[in-house]
Amino acid sequence: MKCGIVDLGSNTIRLSIYHWEGRQFKLLMNKKEMAGLAGYIRDGVLSDRGILVACQVLAGFKALLENFDIRDIHVFATASLRNIVNTEDAVDTIRSVTGLPVEVVSGSDEAAFSFLGATVGGGAPATGLLADIGGGSTELVSYENGIITSGCSLPMGSLSLFTKHVSGLFPTREERRAMRDEVKAELDRAKTAGGHSAHLTGVGGTIRAAAKLCNDLSGADQSNRVIPAGEIRALYKDLKKGDQATLRQILRIVPDRVHTILPGLAILNAVLKSYEVETVLVSTCGVREGYLLRRVMGVNGHE
Structure with missing residues (x-):
């Protein structure tokens, strides 16, 4: 069986097409649109323009799936629609314009989907910490032997921090300090385990991009998926310069x-x-x- 899963995120809207049978699945195609919905939010309200952008992208994805004769389409939204005050209006408008219902998943469900996808589908270790850094939220999950011990969804992401704090392309020192203070406050408020984890499994565009940049700097193959934390810290320190060389590297990778x-x-x-x-x-x-496994295939964990 084939289906399309659409992740209506705060920064990107992504379509993944899968073939699945029983408890096995295979990714056939990925398509991404940088919609930047978080940038259309003012005072907690997603503007009509932002809703229209979402409708346009979803209508395009629906047409693409229909060209492939795929009618099984599942759309879910994360912080993009969860963290706004006009959620119901946005969902109703999207459905009336595109004919597609949207499931707005809770922060805890998003964390559970990320965990399920990474551990069942992605080969993450049986015990550790998982972080999913999205455009509008960050999910943290601590787990042991494949079972979640604690988890939280923090109302901050890469695009929402940028929209809230940054006036230009690169943050100034003062803007970086404001972002750092907000991140620290959120982590202090919602510390999941109180301990430490030597290994982190990373999900989301920020972590994938960081790995690409680290691999480029170290000369490693771009297929390398294990990055020392020291390399990521060094990358952040390097990128903070915001000079022409930094800009060129980011634009290239x-x-x-x-x-x-x-x-x-x-x-x-x-x-x-x-x-x-x-x-x-x-x-x-x-x-x-994780959404595919839980909602479409009916898998609840390590089955």
């Missing part, structure tokens, strides 16, 4: 992250420091695979 990579790294670095992380494994699977 991760051009669509040029404005969100530093805010995203501010979150990632704070997590690495808070939990005394030594190595980061970039998961091949995440929230969309």
